[in-house]
Amino acid sequence: MKTQISNGRVIDPASNIDSHLDLFIDEDKIVAISDYYDGFAADQIIDASGLIICPGLVDLCARLREPGQEHTATIDSETQAAAKGGITSLCVPPNTDPIIDSPAVVELIEDRAKKAGRTMVYTIGALTQKLEGKLLSEMMALKQAGCIGISNGLSPIKNSLVLRRAMEYAATLDFTLFINATDPWLQAQGCVHEGMVSTRLGLGGIAEAAETIAVSRDLLLIEQTGVRAHFHNLSTAKAVAMIQQAQQHGLNVTADVSAHHLHLSEHDIGNYDSLSHVMPPLRSTRDRDQLQQGLRDGVISAICSNHQPLDNDAKQGPFAQTKPGISGLETLLSLTMKLVDDGEISLKQAVANLTCNPATILNIDAGQLKVGGSADICIINPAAHNECQPQQFVSSGKNSPFTGWLFNHEVSHTLFNGKLVYQKDSD
Amino acid sequence: MTTSLSNIDTLLTSMANDIRHQLADKNILLIGIHTGGVWVAKALAELLDDDFFDGALGTLNIAYYRDDFTRIGMHPQVAPSDLPFSIDDRHLLLVDDVLHSGRTVRAALNEIFDYGRPARVSLAVLIERSGRELPIRADIIGQSINLTDDQHIKLSNGDDGLQLELRSNDQ
Amino acid sequence: MTNNQLTENGQLRHFLTIEGLKRPLLTEIMDRAEQFSSIGNRQVKKVPLLRGKTIMNLFFENSTRTRTTFELAAKRLSADVISLNISTSATSKGESLLDTLHNLEAMHTDMFVVRHNQSGAAEFIAQHVAPHVSVINAGDGCHAHPTQAMLDMFTIRRHKQHFPDLRVAIIGDILHSRVARSQIQALSTLGVGEIRVIGPKTLLPADCQTLGVHVYHDLDEGLRDVDVIMTLRLQNERMQGALLPSAREYFQCFGLTEEKLKLAKADAIVLHPGPINRGVEIASTVADGPQSVILEQVTHGIAIRMAVMTMALGSQAEEGVL
Numbered sequence: 077m078k079t080q081i082s083n084g085r086v087i088d089p090a091s092n093i094d095s096h097l098d099l100f101i102d103e104d105k106i107v108a109i110s111d112y113y114d115g116f117a118a119d120q121i122i123d124a125s126g127l128i129i130c131p132g133l134v135d136l137c138a139r140l141r142e143p144g145q146e147h148t149a150t151i152d153s154e155t156q157a158a159a160k161g162g163i164t165s166l167c168v169p170p171n172t173d174p175i176i177d178s179p180a181v182v183e184l185i186e187d188r189a190k191k192a193g194r195t196m197v198y199t200i201g202a203l204t205q206k207l208e209g210k211l212l213s214e215m216m217a218l219k220q221a222g223c224i225g226i227s228n229g230l231s232p233i234k235n236s237l238v239l240r241r242a243m244e245y246a247a248t249l250d251f252t253l254f255i256n257a258t259d260p261w262l263q264a265q266g267c268v269h270e271g272m273v274s275t276r277l278g279l280g281g282i283a284e285a286a287e288t289i290a291v292s293r294d295l296l297l298i299e300q301t302g303v304r305a306h307f308h309n310l311s312t313a314k315a316v317a318m319i320q321q322a323q324q325h326g327l328n329v330t331a332d333v334s335a336h337h338l339h340l341s342e343h344d345i346g347n348y349d350s351l352s353h354v355m356p357p358l359r360s361t362r363d364r365d366q367l368q369q370g371l372r373d374g375v376i377s378a379i380c381s382n383h384q385p386l387d388n389d390a391k392q393g394p395f396a397q398t399k400p401g402i403s404g405l406e407t408l409l410s411l412t413m414k415l416v417d418d419g420e421i422s423l424k425q426a427v428a429n430l431t432c433n434p435a436t437i438l439n440i441d442a443g444q445l446k447v448g449g450s451a452d453i454c455i456i457n458p459a460a461h462n463e464c465q466p467q468q469f470v471s472s473g474k475n476s477p478f479t480g481w482l483f484n485h486e487v488s489h490t491l492f493n494g495k496l497v498y499q500k501d502s503d
Numbered sequence: 504m505t506t507s508l509s510n511i512d513t514l515l516t517s518m519a520n521d522i523r524h525q526l527a528d529k530n531i532l533l534i535g536i537h538t539g540g541v542w543v544a545k546a547l548a549e550l551l552d553d554d555f556f557d558g559a560l561g562t563l564n565i566a567y568y569r570d571d572f573t574r575i576g577m578h579p580q581v582a583p584s585d586l587p588f589s590i591d592d593r594h595l596l597l598v599d600d601v602l603h604s605g606r607t608v609r610a611a612l613n614e615i616f617d618y619g620r621p622a623r624v625s626l627a628v629l630i631e632r633s634g635r636e637l638p639i640r641a642d643i644i645g646q647s648i649n650l651t652d653d654q655h656i657k658l659s660n661g662d663d664g665l666q667l668e669l670r671s672n673d674q
Numbered sequence: 675m676t677n678n679q680l681t682e683n684g685q686l687r688h689f690l691t692i693e694g695l696k697r698p699l700l701t702e703i704m705d706r707a708e709q710f711s712s713i714g715n716r717q718v719k720k721v722p723l724l725r726g727k728t729i730m731n732l733f734f735e736n737s738t739r740t741r742t743t744f745e746l747a748a749k750r751l752s753a754d755v756i757s758l759n760i761s762t763s764a765t766s767k768g769e770s771l772l773d774t775l776h777n778l779e780a781m782h783t784d785m786f787v788v789r790h791n792q793s794g795a796a797e798f799i800a801q802h803v804a805p806h807v808s809v810i811n812a813g814d815g816c817h818a819h820p821t822q823a824m825l826d827m828f829t830i831r832r833h834k835q836h837f838p839d840l841r842v843a844i845i846g847d848i849l850h851s852r853v854a855r856s857q858i859q860a861l862s863t864l865g866v867g868e869i870r871v872i873g874p875k876t877l878l879p880a881d882c883q884t885l886g887v888h889v890y891h892d893l894d895e896g897l898r899d900v901d902v903i904m905t906l907r908l909q910n911e912r913m914q915g916a917l918l919p920s921a922r923e924y925f926q927c928f929g930l931t932e933e934k935l936k937l938a939k940a941d942a943i944v945l946h947p948g949p950i951n952r953g954v955e956i957a958s959t960v961a962d963g964p965q966s967v968i969l970e971q972v973t974h975g976i977a978i979r980m981a982v983m984t985m986a987l988g989s990q991a992e993e994g995v996l
Contacts, residue, residue, distance in 0.1 A: 275879035276693070278793040278816030278855055283880075347678075348794035393771060394792030394815070567713075567721035567751075576685075576988035583709045617718035 077119050078102050079494065084124025084455065088131055089424050090432035090444035099129060101451045104493040109445060120496075124455055127488055130427045132164025132195075132452030134434040134443045136254075136332050137308055138383035138405060140197070141472075143184060144173025149385040149472035151188040151197070154405065157471035159194040159498040161381070161405040162454035162487035165435070165442045166195060169254070170202040171229035177202035177213045179221035186222060194490075194497040196452075198224040198438065200254055203242050209233040212242055215249055224438055225306070227254035230355065232290060234260055236297070243301035252439070253305045255294055257315065258356065262286035267396045269359040273342040279395060282357050284312045291315045295322050298329060306437050307331040309382055311356035313366030320375040330437050331375065333367050334382035335411035336402050336477070340364070344477060350391045350398035351477040354382075368420050371429065378434040381408040385473020403473030407464065409456065411478070413485035451494035460486040507648075508656075511667050514629055514645030515543070519550035521643045522596070522627065527555075531596050531625075532588055534561040536611050539600030539658040542665055543629050547598065556596075561586040563597075568610035584614065591619040596643075600658040602628040605637035630656055630667070678800065685989035688800045688809040689982050691818040692859035700863055704828045706981035707974065713750055714976065724753035727784045727987060731757040731812070732774075734790040739948060740812050740822075743972070744787050747979035753785075771795075772802055779804055784987060786810070793817035793852075808986040810979075816850050822947050823856035825978040827864060829971050830902055833943050837864040843896050843938075844870065844887075845928055846906035846955055847877040853947045854906055855885075862886045872896035873928060876917040893928050897937040905930055905946045908955045921954045931957045935965065943967045 081099040086109065088094075093109070100108040100116050107113070138158065141149035158166055168185065170176040176185070182199050189197035201218035203226050205211040215226055226246050233239040246253050263286045268274045270281025291307065295318060298305045310316055310331050319331050336354065341361045345352045352358060370376040384401025391398050409430065416426045435443030442452060462483050466476035490498035533556040535544030541562050548556060566581040597611060608626060615621060627643035632650050650656070653672040658665060679688040679695075686699065713719055729748045733741055741757055748755035760774065778786070785808045788796045793815030800809040813819040834840055842861055848854045848871050861869050862885075871882060872890040882889050890896030897903065908924060918924050930944065944956075944966045952958045961968060 270880045272881050272884045275881055275884060276855075278814075278818070278852060280816075281880055348797050392798075394790065394795040394798050396792055396794075396815075567723040569723075572723055572988065573726075576990075577706075577984055581706070581709045583712045585712075613722065617716060617720065619717055 077494065078117060079120045079122065079451075079491070079496075080116065080118035081122045081124050081129055081453070081455065084127045084129040086129045086445065087424065087427050088431075088445040089428035090131070091446060093445070094424065099445070099453065101491070101494045104451055104495070106445060106447055106449055106451050108447060122455070122489060126457075126459065128456040128458055130454050130456065131431040131443050131445050132454050132490065132492065133162045133409060133430045134438065134440075135163045135166040135383070135405070135408060136306075136378055136380040136434050136437065137169060138163075138166045138381050139385070140168055141385060142172070142188065143181065148387050151185065152192050153470070153472045154383070154385060155189060155192040155194040155197070157405040157469065159490045159492065160470045160487060161407075162409050162456070162490050162498075163381075163405060164195050164452035164454070164490065164492045165198065165440065167198045167200055167224060167438065169200050169229045170227055171207060171231070175202050175207055176200065176223070177205055177207075177218070179217055182218065182221040182223055193495070194492055196442070196492075198440070200225045200227045202226070203228040203246070203253070204233065204238065207231045209235060209238055212245055215245060215251060219249055219251060224440065225252040225254050227256070230256050232256070232258050232260045236293060239294070240297050240301060243297055243303040247301050247303040250304070252437070253303050254308055255305055256308050257287055257290035257294055257310075259286045259289045262289065267353065267357070267400070268345060269342045269357040271342055271360055273345055277345070277348065277395075284314060284359070287312045287356060288314045288318065291318050295319075295327065295329070299327055304328050309334050309337070309356060309380070310367065310370070310376060311337055311359050311363065313363045316366055316370035316375055320370070320373065323375060330377055331370075332378040332380045332434070332437075333371070333376050335379050335404060335408050336382070337364065338367055338371070338379065338415060339411055340477065345395075348395040349477065350393070350395055351402070351475055353391075353395060353398050353400045354402055355400040368415065371415075371421055371425070377429065378437060379408070379412050379429045380434070381405050383471075383473075384475075385471050386475045387473070391475050401475065402477065403466065403469060403471050403475045405471055406469050407476060407478055409454070410464070410483035410486055413456070413458075414483060417484055451491055453489075453491040454487060455489035456485055457488040457500070458485050460484060462486050508667050508669055509646050511629075511665050515546050515550060518627060518629070518643050518645050519547055522547065523551060523555075525643070526594075526596065526625065529594050530557050531555070532557055532561065532590065532593050534563055534586065534595055534597050534615070536597065536599040536607060537562055537564040537582060540598045542658065542660050543600050543627075544598040546665060547627070558588045561588065563611050563614055565607060565610040565614055568614045570606060570610070586618055589619060590615065590621045592622045594623045594625070595621050596625050596627055598627045600628065601630045601632060601656050602626075602639070602641050603632050603634050605635050605639035608639050609637055629658065632656060681989050686982070686985045687989050689820055689986060690796050690800055690809065690811045692820050692823055692856045692863065693818070695863065697863050697865065700824065700827065700860060703824050703978065703981050703985065704831055706985065707824075707828050707977040710980040711974065711977040713980075714973070720750050720752055722752045723984060724748070724751040724987060727753040728782060729753045729755045729785045729787065729983070730778055730783045731755065731787045732778070732789070733757065733759050733812070734761075734788070734795070735813070737789055737813070739972070740789060743975040744812060744979050747976050747983060750976065751980055751983060753983070771798075775799055775802060779807060783807060785983065787812050789813045791815055806990055808990065810982060810986065813852050815852065816855070817852050818856045819852040820856050821975070821979055821982055822853050823860040824982070825971055825975045826857055826904065826945055826947070827860050828974045828978055829945060829967050830943070832970070832974075833967065834901060837861075837866050840866050840901045841868045841899060842866055842870065842902040842904065843872055843900040844904045844906065845872045845893065845896070845930065847908050847912060848873055848882065848906070849877050849879045850909065850912070851906050857904060858885050858887055870896050870900065874918070877912070893934055894937055897934055900938045901942055903930065903935070903938055903942055903944045905944065905956050907947060907949065908951055921951075925954055929953070929955060929957060930960050932959050932963070935960055945971060948972065
């Protein structure tokens with residue numbers, strides 16, 4: 077099978093390309109990126125006139141709910157959603173059921189993903205057994221089984237000694253540690269940012285310090301242990317500043333932010349809108365602005381979906397009793413490009429934040445268009461002018477607060493390993 | 504029955520005469536139904552001797568006793584009922600401006616019985632018009648008048664004193 | 675913020691929170707309560723206004739006093755009223771809360787009076803009831819208790835003439851108090867000159883001043899020259915969460931005693947939403963003293979609830995002729 081993608085604007089920050097070129101694909105590999113390829117007889121030509129061609133997106137954090145919560149979503153359903161979102165590589169955090177703390181679970185997830193065949197699914201193994209924060213997991217076995225990193229998921233490690241040991245052991249194995257920074261005690265009673273909105277609605281607040289105390293402790297231990305670490309899903313301006321300082325001091329730390337934290341603030345909770353219930357919570361508008369600034373400064377180098385599909389019942393109830401999370405795979409690209417439309421970041425940076433930057437964090441061969449490389453490609457329509465309709469999501473989770481938002485950019489085609497896994501209906 | 508309105512002062516005078524003849528020496532308590540009935544009751548009290556009625560004028564607001572709450576909701580303003588006397592075993596004269604369907608009087612009687620058990624209740628109305636929906640009749644009547652369903656009588660109390668007006672829906 | 679507690683004509687459909695309601699509506703509630711309050715003095719303490727209406731008191735959190743006043747209010751209006759105490763363990767999932775609701779709705783209920791330990795529960799229920807059903811919030815978590823606030827305003831109005839001339843102090847656990855939130859919103863909507871909140875930092879919410887109040891941590895300073903003192907109930911569990919060291923120390927710092935009361939204006943009145951912890955937030959001599967209007971509040975609670983129930987059910991009436 078030979079595919080030619082013609083007439084599109086190729087943007088690949090990793091190769092510093094931004095020009096109108098054709099892509100020539102033979103089976104699962106890119107064979108040329110040029111105006112013309114002599115003797116190439118395409119079986120399939122994708123006309124990308126007016127479209128943007130970029131590497132398939134790399135998502136650092138998406139929950140697929142399988143194994144354990146197949147009634148909510150499955151690897152099959154969610155990789156379809158990923159394909160619709162232009163995502164060709166994604167990472168699942170360890171808090172599945174059973175937890176990713178044994179090679180068997182890693183194999184199960186990889187098998188299912190391979191069978192679905194729409195996107196590359198990477199696993200992040202559990203840092204401690206059962207994520208209890210007490211005993212180290214068998215990290216070597218997890219690494220050999222294919223885990224791309226190690227994390228304690230959303231269960232913070234309370235005991236600093238355990239965390240230090242875990243970091244030391246991960247550093248020994250040259251494993252990247254993924255951290256969701258939060259102080260369990262300061263977070264315990266809360267469900268929203270502690271501020272104007274928690275005060276008005278009488279909801280339990282989560283102080284900014286819940287994040288900054290954890291980031292601060294973790295940075296000190298990262299410095300001491302020398303582990304390579306990545307912070308998931310920052311939510312506060314202060315945490316961004318702390319990471320920036322650490323980076324300036326030469327510490328090997330990176331950070332990402334979810335697409336929704338770049339657009340929403342505590343005020344979007346309005347009158348107890350449970351669709352805006354996320355963890356970490358949506359914070360003040362100033363925090364949101366500083367997260368955008370952190371992107372511009374390069375302190376935060378990746379934008380992730382933090383995809384958490386939930387069924388309707390999970391969002392039905394008094395706010396604090398609803399489950400946090402947003403179904404984000406299908407809005408990751410559109411929300412990121414909206415920052416470009418709003419003049420917050422450049423197009424090149426937006427693409428980099430979704431492709432080569434997260435690939436670098438994961439240390440995987442993805443997020444770049446290169447001859448001989450895997451043909452993972454996302455084609456974007458920059459003039460879609462589409463209204464977001466979560467009920468039309470392919471994902472089993474329709475839980476998105478972005479209903480009615482107007483998006484200029486949307487994915488028109490996704491190729492994974494040279495195979496067309498998504499194509500927007502021409503309606 | 505007639506089809507046009509007489510002069511209001513004439514009607515009030517005739518009513519006062521009837522009351523004087525029928526109810527003298529009965530130690531009557533006077534109660535007006537809010538709002539038109541209260542005006543008529545006051546006017547009647549002025550035409551009769553100071554001590555004809557026993558005690559102050561009672562006012563009744565039947566807003567809480569209406570049978571059409573589900574249909575039309577509450578009036579914006581409701582002055583509470585005020586019966587500044589005990590009605591047990593007393594003879595009451597209940598006054599309203601227009602007796603039409605009889606529903607207002609029904610509501611007023613219900614409310615009266617929530618205050619106590621009167622010995623007797625008489626009813627005085629300025630205008631008795633056609634259109635009764637309940638078996639209720641007045642004892643003292645200013646004028647009886649035959650009207651069609653789309654005609655209404657409105658009593659107002661302005662700078663020129665009490666005024667009666669006949670209106671039609673098509674006007 | 676969407677205001678789904680009003681009909682298109684600006685009438686009260688649900689009563690969920692004071693927030694977003696305009697002054698004329700609050701005044702109307704008090705005026706109507708004034709009209710209803712005489713009914714309690716009659717031989718038959720009942721009017722047939724809501725005859726044939728079915729009102730369900732759904733109490734997911736126990737409260738004898740509030741439930742009783744709502745029941746009495748409904749009964750004085752001749753509605754059929756049923757009170758259900760529903761343990762929250764049975765409805766720890768929102769799904770079954772909705773199930774409970776729809777089951778009761780199927781019994782042709784016209785109004786739900788809801789008390790729940792979760793902030794936003796009344797709002798949630800209001801979003802899911804059929805169009806002809808009204809919801810009255812009888813207290814949701816730490817969010818709102820609008821009928822309590824309105825009976826407090828009613829009590830203040832009976833004693834003080836003009837809201838803009840008043841200086842009002844609210845003392846105690848503002849952070850966890852749905853009463854305080856609704857009081858603050860009602861007082862500011864009615865244009866009260868100065869609203870003060872007094873309490874230790876552990877019991878005041880973050881960015882408290884965004885509610886439009888002056889914050890005091892010292893009782894003596896906060897009470898100086900106030901016209902109205904609103905005390906709040908201090909829950910015993912506050913000692914456990916490391917919010918306060920002990921009830922004794924709290925009383926020493928923030929308890930309203932006769933001596934402290936003297937710092938306020940001579941004619942200041944003292945309110946408390948009940949039930950009172952004597953010797954914790956207020957001294958018995960003050961609670962039972964001449965400046966206390968605490969029992970009046972209870973009486974007024976019935977009239978306020980009659981007013982709100984009538985307005986909410988009346989707003990459902992078809993637009994018709996008189």
